[in-house]
Structure formats: structure tokens, C-alpha cells
Amino acid sequence: MLPNTSLTVRVPGKLMIAGEFAVLEPYNKLAVLAVDRYVYTTIENSEQNLLTLENFNMVELKWEFEGRKVVVDATDERTHFVANAMGIALAYLNECGFTPEKFLLTVKSELDDTGVKYGLGSSAAVVTSVVAAILEKYLPNKPEAHVIYKLAAITHAATQGNGSGADVAASSYGGILEYSSFQAYWLQKEYEQASSIKELLERDWTYLSVQSLPYPQHLHLCIGWTGKPASTKKLVNELMKLKDNNIAKYEIFLSQSEKAVSSFLTGVKEDNPMLVINGIKQNRRALADVGKEANVEIETPLLTKLCDIAEQYDGAGKPSGAGGGDCGIAFLPTKEKADQVKRAWEEAGIRVLDLAVSESGAKRVR
Numbered sequence: 001m002l003p004n005t006s007l008t009v010r011v012p013g014k015l016m017i018a019g020e021f022a023v024l025e026p027y028n029k030l031a032v033l034a035v036d037r038y039v040y041t042t043i044e045n046s047e048q049n050l051l052t053l054e055n056f057n058m059v060e061l062k063w064e065f066e067g068r069k070v071v072v073d074a075t076d077e078r079t080h081f082v083a084n085a086m087g088i089a090l091a092y093l094n095e096c097g098f099t100p101e102k103f104l105l106t107v108k109s110e111l112d113d114t115g116v117k118y119g120l121g122s123s124a125a126v127v128t129s130v131v132a133a134i135l136e137k138y139l140p141n142k143p144e145a146h147v148i149y150k151l152a153a154i155t156h157a158a159t160q161g162n163g164s165g166a167d168v169a170a171s172s173y174g175g176i177l178e179y180s181s182f183q184a185y186w187l188q189k190e191y192e193q194a195s196s197i198k199e200l201l202e203r204d205w206t207y208l209s210v211q212s213l214p215y216p217q218h219l220h221l222c223i224g225w226t227g228k229p230a231s232t233k234k235l236v237n238e239l240m241k242l243k244d245n246n247i248a249k250y251e252i253f254l255s256q257s258e259k260a261v262s263s264f265l266t267g268v269k270e271d272n273p274m275l276v277i278n279g280i281k282q283n284r285r286a287l288a289d290v291g292k293e294a295n296v297e298i299e300t301p302l303l304t305k306l307c308d309i310a311e312q313y314d315g316a317g318k319p320s321g322a323g324g325g326d327c328g329i330a331f332l333p334t335k336e337k338a339d340q341v342k343r344a345w346e347e348a349g350i351r352v353l354d355l356a357v358s359e360s361g362a363k364r365v366r
């Protein structure tokens with residue numbers, strides 16, 4: 001690569017399909033898809049180490065790499081995810097025998113609209129794009145998706161402290177995935193104790209599994225935004241209280257979720273639309289029930305309307321992700337019914353999002 005060549009990496013956002021919350025437990029599966037809205041990270045040689053976050057109007061912030069950490073000359077906490085991703089990617093490069101020259105990193109996200117957050121996994125996509133751009137520029141060969149994923153997962157777990165990493169997987173691999181989580185507590189502990197990041201990547205991640213799935217050929221996906229951003233971390237923490245206070249009710253939820261996700265996954269693999277739709281209905285009920293038990297509003301009134309409308313047209317809908325607002329998804333048996341659902345959603349005050357599956361994950365685009 002020429003010394004002054006700049007390059008840009010594109011990374012998709014995500015939507016959870018089925019298995020939310022349950023995926024936080026070992027070996028519980030979740031279905032997630034990458035969507036065709038993207039985060040773009042450009043990296044280019046520079047006389048100083050600089051960072052620009054276009055969406056936050058932060059331009060050419062100075063930064064330095066010290067040990068495994070990148071220290072950014074800014075007090076804004078919104079730089080933390082990016083700084084940690086840079087630090088882990090650069091530490092990995094050093095362990096592989098590469099010492100990058102100074103560079104300017106520029107991050108731009110189209111996952112949100114003028115400050116409106118849709119719940120498309122912004123922080124995970126940003127972290128993945130930063131890792132992918134640094135590896136793409138300085139490794140001699142194209143970085144493999146599992147390397148990008150693991151470095152981004154380490155960053156996300158170390159920065160956020162909880163979460164499944166499914167959003168990072170969608171951003172890294174693209175398409176539709178069957179996923180079980182590495183378990184955040186396990187990864188945090190292993191990262192703290194690992195002698196090197198390279199060694200941690202090469203180790204078996206006991207609980208992790210990632211498998212690509214075909215897209216359901218005879219179903220039409222609709223995505224609606226209910227206009228109220230959700231705090232995933234808060235909802236997860238509230239649900240974990242149920243696990244502590246009433247393990248029996250929590251285990252009923254895990255069992256219901258497992259049956260629902262199994263129906264969905266089998267339906268996708270066998271191209272059986274009814275199994276897919278039934279799995280979505282079952283997962284909706286499981287999430288609504290556990291929300292009531294935990295006294296958290298996973299299915300808000302507008303999400304309820306979104307799901308009910310989908311069922312009126314022979315499909316199925318559910319909250320996507322943690323719930324409490326943000327997006328809902330629905331699968332419909334025909335394009336005609338999908339169009340009817342979208343019109344009914346709009347009349348109910350639900351914004352239809354024109355999104356499709358992104359078949360590619362982290363990818364160099366120029």
C-alpha cells in the first residue's frame with residue numbers, strides 16, 4: 001500500500017430478530033440481521049495522531065497511544081468507545097509486529113437521522129468500523145471477519161460491561177446470523193488476565209457460536225420505529241433483578257424463548273414460513289410476559305399496536321432488541337400484506353424504516 005493512501009471501511013448496523021435477553025445466558029441462541037445503514041471510518045496518514053467524529057462535530061482531536069490505551073485530548077465521554085477500539089486494535093498490531101505511523105481517523109455514522117436514534121447498534125458498529133479500518137490499513141493481508149469481531153467484542157465488553165455482542169457480530173459478518181454469546185463476564189475476566197490480545201483471540205471462546213443463515217425466501221420483512229429510544233443497559237439490569245429475585249420465573253422465560261427461537265431458526269433453515277411466523281409470535285409473548293414479571297415495559301403501547309397490526313394481516317411482529325421503544329419488526333407472507341401493514345403502521349403513528357439486509361459485514365469500500 002502506498003504510504004499516503006487513505007482507505008474507508010463500511011460497517012452495517014443491526015436489528016435483533018429473536019432471542020433477546022435470553023442470549024445473555026450461556027448457549028442460548030439469538031437471531032440477528034445486519035441492515036443496510038452503515039458507519040464509515042476513513043483512515044489516512046497524518047503528521048499528528050488525530051480523531052474526527054463527524055456526527056458529534058468533534059474535529060481533529062489529538063490522541064496518543066500509551067500501552068494498550070489510546071488517550072484522546074477531550075473530556076467528552078462519547079470518545080470512549082472509539083478510543084478503546086483504537087487502543088485494542090493498535091495493541092494487537094504491535095503484538096503482530098506492526099507499528100503504525102501517525103494517522104487521522106474519521107468516523108461518520110448514518111445509523112441515526114439528525115440525532116434521532118433508531119436502535120440500530122450505533123456504538124457496536126462504530127467500534128467494529130474503527131477496528132476494521134486500522135487492521136485493513138496496517139495488516140499485510142485482508143483481516144478476517146472473526147478477528148475483527150473478536151477485537152470489537154473485547155472493546156465493547158470492556159467499555160460497556162454487559163451485552164451479548166450480537167450487534168458486533170452483525171456488523172462484522174453481515175447477513176442473518178444464528179448467534180450465542182461469548183458471555184460478557186467471561187470475556188472481561190479473560191481480557192484482564194490474558195498475557196496478550198493475540199493469545200486471547202487464538203483461544204477457544206467457550207460459549208461463542210456464529211452461523212450464517214439464509215434469508216427466508218417466502219416472507220417479507222417490515223421494520224417500524226416507535227419513536228421512543230430505549231436504554232438497553234437499563235432494561236438488561238432490570239431484567240437481571242428478576243433472575244436474582246425469582247429464578248423460577250426467569251427460567252420459565254428462558255424455556256419459552258428457547259422454543260420460540262428454535263421454531264424461528266428451523267423455519268428459516270427449512271424455508272417454512274409458518275414456523276418463522278409462529279416463532280416470532282412465541283418470542284413476542286415470552287418477552288411481554290417476562291417484562292411484566294420484571295416490572296419493565298418491554299412492549300410499549302405503540303409496539304403492541306405494531307405487533308397487533310402485523311398479526312391482523314397473517315404475519316407476526318415483535319419488539320427488536322431490548323424493547324421499551326425503538327424498533328419493532330414483522331414478517332408477512334406476501335408483499336401485498338407487507339404493504340398493507342406499512343400503511344396501517346403509518347396511520348398509527350409508527351415510522352416505517354426502509355431497511356434491507358446487508359449481506360456484507362465490515363468491508364473496504366475505497
